[in-house]
Amino acid sequence: xxALTGKASPxxxxxxxxxxxxxxxxxxxxxxxxxxxxxxxxxxxxxIDPWSIEIGGMVERPGSYGVEDLAxxxxxxxxxxxxxxxxxxxxxIPWIGVPLSSVLNKAGVQPSARFVSFETLMRPEEMRGxxxxxxxxxxxxxxxxxxxMHPLTILATGLYSDPMPKQNGAPIRLVVPWKYGxxxxxxxVRITLTDKQPFATWQDTAPSEYGFYANVNPEVDHPRWSQxxxxxxxxxxxxxxxxxxxxxxxxxxxxxxxxxxxxxKNY
Amino acid sequence: MKRQLNDTxxxxxxxxxxxxxxxxxxxxxxxxxxxxxxVEPVRDVEHRLGRTALYFLIASLAVxxxxxIAGISLMKFRRALGLLCFTYAGLHLxxxxxMDMAFLWSQMVKDVLKRPYLLFGMSALLLLLPLxxxxxxxxxxxxxxxxxxxxxxxxxxxxxxVALHWIWALKTFPVTPGFWLxxxxxxxxxxxxxxxxxxxxxxxxxxxxxx
Numbered sequence: 329x330x331a332l333t334g335k336a337s338p339x340x341x342x343x344x345x346x347x348x349x350x351x352x353x354x355x356x357x358x359x360x361x362x363x364x365x366x367x368x369x370x371x372x373x374x375x376i377d378p379w380s381i382e383i384g385g386m387v388e389r390p391g392s393y394g395v396e397d398l399a400x401x402x403x404x405x406x407x408x409x410x411x412x413x414x415x416x417x418x419x420x421i422p423w424i425g426v427p428l429s430s431v432l433n434k435a436g437v438q439p440s441a442r443f444v445s446f447e448t449l450m451r452p453e454e455m456r457g458x459x460x461x462x463x464x465x466x467x468x469x470x471x472x473x474x475x476x477m478h479p480l481t482i483l484a485t486g487l488y489s490d491p492m493p494k495q496n497g498a499p500i501r502l503v504v505p506w507k508y509g510x511x512x513x514x515x516x517v518r519i520t521l522t523d524k525q526p527f528a529t530w531q532d533t534a535p536s537e538y539g540f541y542a543n544v545n546p547e548v549d550h551p552r553w554s555q556x557x558x559x560x561x562x563x564x565x566x567x568x569x570x571x572x573x574x575x576x577x578x579x580x581x582x583x584x585x586x587x588x589x590x591x592x593k594n595y
Numbered sequence: 596m597k598r599q600l601n602d603t604x605x606x607x608x609x610x611x612x613x614x615x616x617x618x619x620x621x622x623x624x625x626x627x628x629x630x631x632x633x634v635e636p637v638r639d640v641e642h643r644l645g646r647t648a649l650y651f652l653i654a655s656l657a658v659x660x661x662x663x664i665a666g667i668s669l670m671k672f673r674r675a676l677g678l679l680c681f682t683y684a685g686l687h688l689x690x691x692x693x694m695d696m697a698f699l700w701s702q703m704v705k706d707v708l709k710r711p712y713l714l715f716g717m718s719a720l721l722l723l724l725p726l727x728x729x730x731x732x733x734x735x736x737x738x739x740x741x742x743x744x745x746x747x748x749x750x751x752x753x754x755x756x757v758a759l760h761w762i763w764a765l766k767t768f769p770v771t772p773g774f775w776l777x778x779x780x781x782x783x784x785x786x787x788x789x790x791x792x793x794x795x796x797x798x799x800x801x802x803x804x805x806x
Contacts (some may be wrong), residue, residue: 362765533767561634571754
């Protein structure tokens with residue numbers, strides 16, 4: 329596929345991005361296995377052409393949309409974001425994509441819609457991990473409407489100047505940089521607007537460990553490990569750890585979304 | 596066949612087991628210096644050391660059931676296997692302290708007290724420490740065989756803790772460490788089920804078998 333270019337964005341960090349090699353060889357994508365190297369090894373089996381995204385629920389124009397319809401070339405932006413995994417490691421990734429709000433506006437959000445739910449492709453014959461009941465397939469995630477409409481939230485279709493590699497969630501994936509990585513669902517086939525808090529796979533798997541919000545928060549530990557610090561991938565054998573920032577450092581932009589909420593309860 | 600095997604084993608010097616046992620360490624060092632470790636080298640160093648320690652722990656636990664069931668004796672190598680386990684476990688801890696946690700002592704202390712997976716791992720290592728210290732003939736003589744054997748039964752507690760340490764560190768229920776936990780429990784269970792070598796050691800003129 330042709331190279332992608334995205335307009336630079338003031339929302340990008342000026343931190344140095346991880347290498348393409350690092351970003352594409354250290355992934356959590358349990359549809360292809362639980363090992364970090366499994367996605368790079370096995371994601372090639374996934375067919376991504378043709379691809380369509382079914383947008384439904386409380387929208388004005390429900391239907392089947394192509395990736396090109398939702399993220400046309402002339403709308404693409406480059407967003408260099410920090411990514412913080414719930415496993416206490418992090419990267420800096422130059423995504424290419426469009427604001428999720430632009431996609432939702434295309435479909436027309438009905439006033440009654442309060443949440444957005446997302447679903448990953450379910451195709452066990454191409455996604456070997458789905459043959460095992462590790463999680464309740466298909467993978468699903470959700471956002472509150474204000475989170476979904478936030479300018480930081482994007483649907484990404486590229487990485488550096490490449491179309492999204494399969495192990496990173498080709499052809500189109502969510503990126504919510506102030507939340508733990510598992511919220512940023514990959515290889516999306518369905519987007520549904522609803523008035524109820526949607527099913528979220530990790531929350532369902534271990535509700536005491538993974539909440540619906542999953543905002544990066546050094547003050548709220550995972551019950552089995554600390555979230556106070558993180559290892560930056562690519563920092564080498566003696567690169568040490570760095571402090572984890574609340575909302576992954578995006579607090580200035582997003583903290584107001586959670587004003588008045590007890591984040592130790594709504595983790 | 597069995598006798599031949601035991602004869603060969605008797606001729607194999609203990610240092611050969613040490614040499615063989617240090618191969619995984621050499622391979623790891625080789626990979627560190629040739630960039631063979633992948634994107635997150637710290638995790639690879641830490642996990643490979645930990646896994647190797649577990650394999651030697653299981654090998655040392657297998658010695659007794661093997662001699663009782665199959666009559667093959669690796670007894671001569673058991674000390675080396677145990678000490679190799681402790682060596683890798685110590686390096687595993689060292690890599691956690693230096694590379695993963697980068698000497699953040701306060702977070703390490705808090706974590707060990709609060710996190711079950713670290714608590715399991717650390718207690719296992721502490722249980723193995725006196726075993727490693729007393730793994731020499733002088734200690735056996737000083738302590739007396741009985742007390743020494745009793746002390747070394749601590750490994751029965753340490754081994755399942757090691758498997759739990761691995762299981763608790765992962766997000767979903769993991770197949771591989773789950774498998775090793777079953778292996779460990781089986782090896783411990785065999786000690787109870789088969790308390791002496793098969794076909795030997797029954798009291799003379801014992802009860803007639805009911806058929």
